[in-house]
Amino acid sequence: MSTDGDLSDGLGFGFWAKGAAIFFLGAIVLFICTIVFLHAIYAWGIFAALMVLAVAALAFGWIHDRRNHPAPE
Numbered sequence: 250m251s252t253d254g255d256l257s258d259g260l261g262f263g264f265w266a267k268g269a270a271i272f273f274l275g276a277i278v279l280f281i282c283t284i285v286f287l288h289a290i291y292a293w294g295i296f297a298a299l300m301v302l303a304v305a306a307l308a309f310g311w312i313h314d315r316r317n318h319p320a321p322e
Contacts, residue, residue: 289298 286298289301
């Protein structure tokens with residue numbers, strides 16, 4: 250690393266382009282999820298939409314837990 254006050258540490262354009270692409274794709278996914286959730290609230294009401302969200306979160310957690318269980322001792 251240079252000592253002339255330059256903050257560049259060798260990260261090129263590709264690194265920053267990939268970071269920006271991941272950020273924008275994440276923003277698009279969150280926007281779509283928000284739209285879907287708001288439509289569910291409009292169609293079913295807040296309680297049913299939150300129940301669907303809770304069931305989806307529990308299902309994701311259960312699947313994640315089943316795949317990543319520790320090895321038996």
